Amino acid sequence: MSELNQHIGNQSGRTPVRELYAVQSDILHKQIIVTGGAGFLGSHLCERLLRSGHRVICVDNFSTGSKQNIMHLLGYDTFSVIDHDIVEPFDLEADEIYNLACPASPPHYQADPVHTTLTSVLGAYNLLTLAARYNARIFQASTSEVYGDPHIHPQVETYWGNVNPFGPRSCYDEGKRCAETLFFDFHKAYDTEIKIVRIFNTFGPNMRPDDGRVVSNFIVQALKGEDITIYGDGKQTRSFCYVDDLIEGFVRLMAADASVTGPVNLGNPGEFMIGELAKIVIDLTGSRSRIVHHPLPVDDPRQRRPDISLAMRELGWQPQVQLTEGLEKTITYFDSRLSLSGNRLREMAR
Numbered sequence: 001m002s003e004l005n006q007h008i009g010n011q012s013g014r015t016p017v018r019e020l021y022a023v024q025s026d027i028l029h030k031q032i033i034v035t036g037g038a039g040f041l042g043s044h045l046c047e048r049l050l051r052s053g054h055r056v057i058c059v060d061n062f063s064t065g066s067k068q069n070i071m072h073l074l075g076y077d078t079f080s081v082i083d084h085d086i087v088e089p090f091d092l093e094a095d096e097i098y099n100l101a102c103p104a105s106p107p108h109y110q111a112d113p114v115h116t117t118l119t120s121v122l123g124a125y126n127l128l129t130l131a132a133r134y135n136a137r138i139f140q141a142s143t144s145e146v147y148g149d150p151h152i153h154p155q156v157e158t159y160w161g162n163v164n165p166f167g168p169r170s171c172y173d174e175g176k177r178c179a180e181t182l183f184f185d186f187h188k189a190y191d192t193e194i195k196i197v198r199i200f201n202t203f204g205p206n207m208r209p210d211d212g213r214v215v216s217n218f219i220v221q222a223l224k225g226e227d228i229t230i231y232g233d234g235k236q237t238r239s240f241c242y243v244d245d246l247i248e249g250f251v252r253l254m255a256a257d258a259s260v261t262g263p264v265n266l267g268n269p270g271e272f273m274i275g276e277l278a279k280i281v282i283d284l285t286g287s288r289s290r291i292v293h294h295p296l297p298v299d300d301p302r303q304r305r306p307d308i309s310l311a312m313r314e315l316g317w318q319p320q321v322q323l324t325e326g327l328e329k330t331i332t333y334f335d336s337r338l339s340l341s342g343n344r345l346r347e348m349a350r
């Protein structure tokens with residue numbers, strides 16, 4: 001049995017595990033559940049919370065997350081992992097809950113759209129029930145996708161969005177919108193302390209090479225010397241936030257006064273065309289890759305850029321890492337992860 005498997009408890013149905021993880025009556029060090037903790041963002045969040053001295057329980061079904069992302073955290077005796085699907089109810093005591101569980105990349109969330117909707121809606125319901133039972137503060141990883149293909153630019157939190165209710169992206173967009181509704185209704189009905197962030201495209205180490213989102217696709221293609229696949233004409237825009245900046249925003253929102261419920265936009269307001277991003281990645285990697293164009297996916301939003309005035313005002317937060325700096329770090333990560341027998345792909349792709 002691997003070291004990780006020894007740390008993983010298997011959760012099916014309603015197994016009560018709170019006996020195993022009784023909350024310590026320690027004011028400084030909280031017991032914190034991170035769902036989706038083995039994913040890209042979740043693994044960074046678990047590390048940040050463990051470094052701050054908290055007891056962290058990662059709950060993940062390992063659908064898009066990986067054991068590799070959390071292997072380095074096993075040295076903390078304050079870290080535990082539970083293999084569980086949040087669509088199924090479970091019982092676990094906590095002071096705080098971060099709900100990040102949900103596939104985030106279009107090809108992954110569209111692979112099983114019914115399960116994606118259930119993850120957002122039933123998963124949120126199950127976690128809100130826990131939060132209400134144990135009086136825990138609960139955080140929801142919502143998304144800029146709640147704005148759909150936006151008519152207001154940049155997007156402010158008061159904008160209600162332009163979302164197709166039954167297109168290929170709807171399982172994700174509408175699931176996340178309904179989760180926000182559930183959060184606010186628990187807040188009103190049971191005084192549950194809620195924190196909602198709307199995350200704009202974020203990138204960095206611990207993304208899967210086959211994640212399918214644009215930054216990881218372009219970097220992996222450039223490092224392998226393969227064609228860089230721009231969908232559509234490449235004039236659609238996105239704003240890219242480096243993972244460390246985002247996690248700082250998460251922690252600040254969770255620590256903010258109870259009256260700060262969100263939703264709060266977190267993202268980098270720098271706006272880039274996808275064609276520009278492809279050229280930057282080619283430049284930074286020095287790759288010989290060619291750019292090719294593929295059809296634009298259905299309902300692909302034309303533009304995306306956060307208005308972060310609320311986060312600046314309420315959390316004193318704004319991104320610190322520029323796009324090229326974040327891309328360099330991410331390129332180094334993928335280069336070392338994908339390199340074979342010590343041969344750096346970056347050298348071979350030139």
Ligand code: NAD
Pocket residue numbers: 035036037038039040041042059060061062063064065066084085086087099100101102103104105119123141142143144198199200201202203
């Ligand atoms: P990811 O796919 O890397 O991580 C998702 C994690 O959730 C994985 O570990 C996966 O195994 C787990 N998971 C999925 N369904 C589950 C279920 N039913 N039960 C238990 N675990 C489950 O994605 P990410 O980029 O780390 O995104 C994390 C969260 O942030 C998601 O909720 C996503 O919607 C949100 N978000 C991310 C971005 C971004 O740019 N990264 C943007 C907007 C919103």
Ligand code: UDP
Pocket residue numbers: 105106201212213214215217218229230231232236238274296297300301
């Ligand atoms: N995209 C692209 N090539 C790829 C992957 C994505 O041109 O290999 C485009 C995609 O069509 C979208 C943008 O890049 O316009 C961002 O896509 P991503 O999947 O990263 O995030 P989202 O669409 O959810 O914002």
